[in-house]
Amino acid sequence: MAVLSKTFTLGRLSVAALSDGAPMRALGGFFNGVDPAEWTKALGITNPEEPLPFNFGIFLVRGDGHTVLIDTGQGARVRGQFEGGGELLARLRELGVRPEEVDTILHTHLHGDHCGWNVDDDAGGALTFPNAAVWVHQKELDYWTSSASDSNPQSQYSRSRILPAQAADRVQTFDGEKAVHPGMTMIPTPGHTPGHCSVLLVSSGDKLLILGDAAHHPVHLERHDWLPGVDLDPAESTRSRGVVAARAVTENALVTGGHFPILTMGRLRRVGQGYKWEAATE
Numbered sequence: 001m002a003v004l005s006k007t008f009t010l011g012r013l014s015v016a017a018l019s020d021g022a023p024m025r026a027l028g029g030f031f032n033g034v035d036p037a038e039w040t041k042a043l044g045i046t047n048p049e050e051p052l053p054f055n056f057g058i059f060l061v062r063g064d065g066h067t068v069l070i071d072t073g074q075g076a077r078v079r080g081q082f083e084g085g086g087e088l089l090a091r092l093r094e095l096g097v098r099p100e101e102v103d104t105i106l107h108t109h110l111h112g113d114h115c116g117w118n119v120d121d122d123a124g125g126a127l128t129f130p131n132a133a134v135w136v137h138q139k140e141l142d143y144w145t146s147s148a149s150d151s152n153p154q155s156q157y158s159r160s161r162i163l164p165a166q167a168a169d170r171v172q173t174f175d176g177e178k179a180v181h182p183g184m185t186m187i188p189t190p191g192h193t194p195g196h197c198s199v200l201l202v203s204s205g206d207k208l209l210i211l212g213d214a215a216h217h218p219v220h221l222e223r224h225d226w227l228p229g230v231d232l233d234p235a236e237s238t239r240s241r242g243v244v245a246a247r248a249v250t251e252n253a254l255v256t257g258g259h260f261p262i263l264t265m266g267r268l269r270r271v272g273q274g275y276k277w278e279a280a281t282e
């Protein structure tokens, strides 16, 4: 059984790591062009086809007068396909959070597994979180809502998730680094998608850096050139992994990613020219 929900404190904030589905899957697609003997060794497995725990992660952040979601998962489309699939609203209910209470959505990017629940397909396509301002980097919005993404097989679903929010005047954009609320900062980490961002949470000195899809596995933070096959611009995503790794060290932040299994968190340590991932036990 996968962990689908875990609440912890970060300074004055309550943070819940929530899953919209936790399939077991082979991870070879996230090590595009890397010798399987090398990446399997780094992950401690021998068979590249071995299914490993994966997650479609969302973070619920409560405190300082706000109820914030960082990404909104897959949506109802994956219900029944794997453990926890399409069950975000059930996870919120378990925590006593009503969708109307969510006042802010921060999108790391607009792939369909990160904006799925913007729209509730069970409610005729209504906005799931009707009172939320939806924050997304300008370049990300431009890419998915223009002809630039016409040939991207994900564009139809992504557009169906963001255009209704835009039509309802809920979408807010920014360029560069943006503090959406005090201690809640979007940091551009492009490459996976054109306007991909990571999110830095800071509260009473505690720091958590949520990478979205800047890394799909902690080992990507040690090997920035081990490219997820799904990055639109591999050179740019490699650069972003370097930038965000350096930031994690200078901030001494706890680090996690959108697809890391819940409770997979760690810190980065500088080792020579590179970085070492150290799993957190706190």
Ligand SMILES: [Zn+2]
Residues within 6 Å of the ligand: 111, 113, 114, 213, 258, 259
């Ligand atoms: Zn993703």
